[in-house]
Amino acid sequence: MGHVRNYTIGDVLARFMRMQGLNVLQPMGWDAFGLPAENAAIANGVPPARWTRENIAYMKRQLQALGFALDWGRELATCDPQYYRWNQWLFLRMLERGIAYKKTGVVNWDPVDQTVLANEQVIDGRGWRTGALIEKREIPMYYLRITAYAEELLAALDGLTDWPERVRTMQANWIGRSEGCEVVFPYSDDTIATLGATAASAAGALSVFTTRADTLFGVTFAAISAEHPLAQAAASRDPQLLDFVEECRRGSTMEAAVATMEKRGMRTGLHVRHPLTGEPIEVWVANYVLMSYGSGAVMGVPAHDERDFEFAHRHGIALRTVIRPSGAEWDEVGPEWQGLYAEAGVTVNSGEFSGLSSAEAVTAICRALEQRGLGQPRVQWRLRDWGISRQRYWGCPIPLIHCPSCGEVPVPDAQLPVRLPEDLVPDGSGNPLAKSEAFLHCACPRCGQNARRETDTMDTFVDSSWYFLRFACTDQDSRPVDERAAYWLPVDQYIGGIEHAILHLLYSRFWTRVMRDMQLISLDEPFRRLLTQGMVLNQIYYRQAATGRPVYFNPADVETRVDGTGKRIGAVLVSDGLPVEHGGLGTMSKSKNNGVDPQSLVQKYGADTARLFVMFASPPEQTLEWSDEGVQGQFRFLRRLWKAVYDHVHAGPKPEPLTSAVLSGLGEAAADLRRQAHQTVVRVTDDIARRRVFNTAIAAVMELLNAVGRFEVPGAGARAVRQEALELAVLCLSPMVPHICHELWFALGHERALIEEPWPRPDPAALVQPTVELVVQVNGKLRGRVQVSALADEAAARAAALADPDVRRFVGNVEPRRVIYVPGKLVNIVV
């Protein structure tokens, strides 16, 4: 249903824009590689290719049944060699430019299946199939240098004014620019002696990054990640520390898991020297320090950092107050952590740097470090380079060949694509490509010797990072994109789930820039306007089985029980009439058995009802709660609309168009209906074009139809007004309800199909309102309403308000202290 919602929003906008006279391209493609196909293959023993193509065929029928105005001539699937050859081609160009490079990365390793697992396949630190404790393992991988674009990706967010604010904020925080200071803590003599001639000792110093150089004199320990070379060196001499470092290797690589873990640490026995005081500082290994951020080491300031405070508390490490608040709310950091301790203030106990504001101290200390050669100002990014290697089968092969003599050799362009064999069936025990002799063996393109193909495939985010460009020229077979991209791109309206707010959208922004720098396209940003749609939710019902595992029931098979006021009091399974438990609302999923098949919905109510419901139930950016009654409500509305049109049509011949003579003779009721009809056009146009909300647009048409139902004035003029109101209702609804509106448009006596009609323009004369109702407040409380001329000035409005008997009761005989007049809205009398 998430897809139905996504594409209905897109289709409504496409049809609306087309009626506005724009040339609209609405394409469709299939993001077809990835884990779900492999999982299905493991479960059913069928090659992922077959499962994928069957799914595409099924979904395509669904999308066609829903009447989406898609250009199927541009259909593409990311698992087609015609598409992924360009992933490979672009990857090779990135390799040439140094955008793609190789380094080691940490992955989840299942020691039983001897395979790399995705984060999703790690449940509570254990492998999903084996239940074995997962370990971190370092393997060589290919990375894309997205950090080289960090500055630009951040700065350009300001220009994305038609993106939701929250997405821009999330991306900015994700890129995470922080200005601070690199601080170098030289190793103590005893540490250098202990390390001997190792790689770690060659570094000679521990480098850390901090945004709080003003707290440097409060450093009482240093903490390094278990993967830090210094930790490795120390562990090789200390069996207990080695155990701890090994223990830190257990568990998944997920940052959320690392961050919520109990903070633990162990002494290394090594020391560094404070860069300004020379004081020895003990080095600890801590499980909360991430090797992937900064240098994998932090300075510990327990008095002014919450995590350091907690860590020091647990391990009996001393604490030194070096910042006091300027307002003197507290003096010394106490035994209980308070958020205030981390705030900026005035330095104390900091030698010659005491008495400075935090900001001054940051600058002064940084400068002092720089003079001693023990530090410098630095900008640190949270963003890391994008690791694209996957040790999996169902993805785009990385086009490299490993030759015993030449080393790593790129596949020549003429040999692209490196085709993925489509007949393999994964079994969960590693990448089947690595076991396929036919795939593996090849000749080295340089020396012709026997060589081995790279078996890693690309992250599926690669596939989705540029597909939108390809839609402009799916038939182009000598380049990934051609000049037609300049006409269609950037995407004027992109629609996607909020779950894509960071990764997919950031990767696409990056990839677009890389292609720009290769002179393949000439745009910076891929998506001009972004709509992030909310999730589709449904009720969850279950019973606790004897095994203790819940058994889920589809909400369609469950009947809810309500009391006399309509309040829910329980639910029973229709088949046996016995109660089921309610598990709240959740996203539609197989595991919770709360999905709704769009196909059955279309069969029962038709495509228009399905489309109307998903657009009416909530605004596009919010979650949408599935409701069978709600669907029936929309079905009912469409039938009422149908009946209203045909009742009108059967009551007489098609009226002549409204002439000025007819208009001037209209009674008040007819003028009111006409005003409402044209106001509906104004509201619907604004809702779709500017606000991108559809539920209120539909509500406006419902109100108009209710008004038509109440309108019982006889006569030719009134009949013409009713005809006009029904025509406008049908036009306004047509982007949401294309099929029924198409039919009703002919019924209303038109010869040309509705799809060829332009979007209606409201008649300014119809909108004119002779009088307006003003709300009258006394001291901010609603006390009355008065009708005044739409042209009334403040004095007239004030007089009318004070003349109202209800208002007079509250004002009494006192002279108002103040009167606030909001034209056309209200008068507030302050007494």
Add this chain to the structure above:
RNA sequence: GCGAAAGUGGCGGAAUUGGUAGACGCGCUGGCCUUAGGAGCCAGUGGGGCAACCCGUAAGAGUUCGAGUCUCUUCUUUCGCACCA
């Protein structure tokens, strides 16, 4: 843990720029029609009160003539956290 949002009747939601809280729809109650209703039509429906009125937008404070809307604190829920896509 960090980052981002959201919280309004029995339910989904409306209130667009600080200006009438509850549009529209669902559900429910009563009535009409019908052999029948998972059909249609009419009326009612935030809470309290005979009424005048009073209370009411997660909780608490603040700014303002006026706060669902702005500010702060707290609580709850949802999304993301780099190998689900």
